[in-house]
Amino acid sequence: MPSIPRGKFIVLEGLDRSGKSTQTALLTTRLRAQNHTVTHLRFPDRTTPTGTLISAYLTGANQLSDHAIHLLFAANRWEKAAEIEELIARGEWVVADRYYYSGVVYSAAKGVEGLGVEWCRQVEVGLPRPDVVVVLDAGEDVVEGRGGFGEERYEEKGLQGRVREGFRMLGGRGEGEDLVWVDAKGGVEEVEIRVWEVVEGAARKINESGRGLRRVGAW
Ligand code: FDM
Ligand code: MG
Numbered sequence: 001m002p003s004i005p006r007g008k009f010i011v012l013e014g015l016d017r018s019g020k021s022t023q024t025a026l027l028t029t030r031l032r033a034q035n036h037t038v039t040h041l042r043f044p045d046r047t048t049p050t051g052t053l054i055s056a057y058l059t060g061a062n063q064l065s066d067h068a069i070h071l072l073f074a075a076n077r078w079e080k081a082a083e084i085e086e087l088i089a090r091g092e093w094v095v096a097d098r099y100y101y102s103g104v105v106y107s108a109a110k111g112v113e114g115l116g117v118e119w120c121r122q123v124e125v126g127l128p129r130p131d132v133v134v135v136l137d138a139g140e141d142v143v144e145g146r147g148g149f150g151e152e153r154y155e156e157k158g159l160q161g162r163v164r165e166g167f168r169m170l171g172g173r174g175e176g177e178d179l180v181w182v183d184a185k186g187g188v189e190e191v192e193i194r195v196w197e198v199v200e201g202a203a204r205k206i207n208e209s210g211r212g213l214r215r216v217g218a219w
Contacts, residue, residue, distance in 0.1 A: 007088040014136035100124035105166025132202035136184035
């Protein structure tokens with residue numbers, strides 16, 4: 001009898017208001033309809049102790065140094081690292097709304113001395129590496145016009161533009177081949193189909209190659 005294929009670890013990334021929450025929910029629903037067991041994660045996970053601090057920082061209720069908040073975001077992922085590996089080993093899927101790519105590019109987009117991409121990425125090395133990262137591509141001109149934009153820290157057009165450049169930069173460096181851009185400007189259904197094509201293709205390749213889950217490597 002063939003053994004059960006391992007699970008898959010899928011991440012959706014993009015600017016604020018690019019449709020990640022909608023699309024991760026749709027992807028999760030579609031996978032469940034195909035009888036996969038799916039854990040839907042969201043980073044930051046605001047429900048844990050580190051997440052409570054992060055949420056207060058984002059809403060402006062507390063102040064933290066740029067280095068400290070960067071490390072909290074990373075810690076908020078490390079809290080989930082073992083769980084992700086266990087789920088995948090058991091044949092289950094993990095779909096995450098943001099991951100360390102946001103961690104690197106948002107912090108680096110601040111332009112703070114000593115908080116460059118290399119420093120920022122170092123604390124992410126060793127985390128479970130996603131099988132594919134779908135980057136929902138809607139520019140800062142598009143997201144700034146969407147409902148709710150501007151409510152939280154970082155939801156500011158100039159920073160969003162630098163974040164978008166940051167994602168492009170990550171696409172051109174080590175493990176950049178994991179990032180796949182999907183046009184996020186159309187309707188929800190259109191975008192869902194594009195996301196699904198990417199995810200299905202990635203899953204098929206993994207099943208064919210038998211490749212295991214990897215970890216984020218150093219640059
Ligand atoms: N963000 C998110 C970071 O700055 N670093 C991170 O590691 C992560 C995961 O937090 F502006 C930023 C991105 C966004 C904000 O995210 C909150 P959501 O997805 O809007 O809740
Ligand atoms: Mg947001």
